[in-house]
Amino acid sequence: MLDIAEELCRWIDQGRDFAAATVVRVSGSAPRAPGAALAVGDGGRAIGSVSGGCVEGAVYELCRQALKDGKTVLQRFGYSDEDAFAVGLTCGGVIDLLVTPVRLGDPDRETLTTALDAARSRETIALARIADGPAELLGRAIAVHPDGSYEGSLGGRPSMSRTAAANARAMLEAGRTGTCVVGEDGSSCGLPLTLLVESSVPAPRMIVFGAIDFTESLVRLGKFLGYHVTVCDARPVFATRARFPDADEVVVHWPHRYLQATRTDHRTVLCVLTHDAKFDVPLLKLALKLPVAYIGAMGSRRTHQDRTQRLRAAGATDDELARLRSPIGLDLGAHGPEETALSIAAELVAERHGGSGQSLTRTRGRLHPDIPAN
Incomplete structure (x- = not known):
């Protein structure tokens, strides 16, 4: 339900009643994770989604019923349920939904x-x-x-x-x-x-080091993926709000000093686009010791080899270097800033969810792996 909080808060501020169906657990190829919700207002408007379209019509009616009778129910849809299959959950998954009325006085x-x-x-x-x-x-x-x-x-x-x-x-x-x-x-x-x-x-943090032409495209995709995006560069003429209007922060600072002073955690992603040794080496030496989710660095194969040698000379270990994604991004045959940013974003998604990065046509098994309940 929290994934549609902004719209639900507007309904509450207006004193409106609504009912919400929230995904409790999933198995098989169900497309939405626990917490995903669909809500129906007292005027009949629906927001959100619980199945990517498979059973939305039936869930809509469950919410309407909950608004009428005030009862909370736990409802299962899945391939083992003939009625549920009939309404459209053809992907072979199972979803359990908690359908809750939220009315004045509840x-x-x-x-x-x-x-x-x-x-x-x-x-x-x-x-x-x-x-x-x-x-x-x-x-x-x-x-x-x-x-x-x-x-x-x-x-x-x-x-x-x-x-x-x-x-x-x-x-x-x-x-x-x-x-x-x-x-x-x-x-x-x-x-x-x-x-x-x-x-x-x-929101998890994305810190992009290097205020270059590729950075603007990556900032836009980072925001689309839900990151809080910071751009950092030591050169004030390039690190400007005018060049990166979509960034949450634009910082003029030496990259390694900024990284040393700022907050990071296990969800933070670091994208190093400077491909300049005087910035990259001290920055990556520090980054590779941090428990962050992703570290990627832009550059050619030759740049990567030179960078690796410099990092080894600076004391980086084999285990630390194994964490570095360089050259950054997946092999999409990308050209230009937009496609290169897409290849980086694709690698971030694959790293986050354990994807192979291969074409789905060439893979086997479920498209949506089971999502653990705990």
């Missing part, structure tokens, strides 16, 4: 509003809802903050909400959305309850 509307407001503002928060359990508890929600405090109640014993908040906080720290199981009495014992935990965390 006990969890304020809790959902807190989580949606935070997600709209790109603040860190987790929304935990009971996705499987007793009918009277289904859909009950808490909003969990990074410090472990929470708002709302899951019903039942207070210990259950506290245990759920602790589990949701752990998933929030990892930036994960999925399910976990807690006991109805707040321990690992008792009747098991399945929680859907949606994590809202700040």
Whole structure:
């Protein structure tokens, strides 16, 4: 539900009722991950998606029904269900959906509003809802903050909400959305309850070093992929807001000094486009020691060989050098800034999800691997 927070917040601000269907778990070739949502407003308008189009019509009707009767339901669609197959889930997957009405006066509307407001503002928060359990508890929600405090109640014993908040906080720290199981009495014992935990965390960072012509195209694609994009270059005549209007930040600084002083984490990607040894070597020497998601450097094969020799001389180890993607990007036969940026973006997506980078025509197996619940 947090993936469509901006529109849902507008509906809440207008005092409107709506119902939302959220993906709880998937298996097989289901195209959307847990947390993906479709919502239907009291005027009949729909936003979002839970299946890429396969079962949207049937889910729309489920949301309309939830608005009428006020009941939260857990609904499965999949190839083993003849009715579900009939409405269009022909990809061979299975999806479980939590369909929740959000109406004026509902006990969890304020809790959902807190989580949606935070997600709209790109603040860190987790929304935990009971996705499987007793009918009277289904859909009950808490909003969990990074410090472990929470708002709302899951019903039942207070210990259950506290245990759920602790589990949701752990998933929030990892930036994960999925399910976990807690006991109805707040321990690992008792009747098991399945929680859907949606994590809202700040956008991952993309730092592009080198204010060159290729950078502008990469900045646009980085924003499209959901990154917070920073451009860094030591040359003030090139590192200007006018040249990179789509970047979140444009920094004039020596690259390695900026990297040393700025925040990075396991989701950060570093794209080094300067292909100038006086910038690249000290920058990459530092970058290769950081626990970031991706490090790529532009340059020809000859530039790469020279760069590798210089890095070895500067003390880089074989294990560190093995992390470097150079020449940067996938082999798309790209020409020019736009196509080169596309090849870099394609490599980022492949690295993030473990893709092979091959044509799907030449691969075997499922197009959408199973997404783990935890």
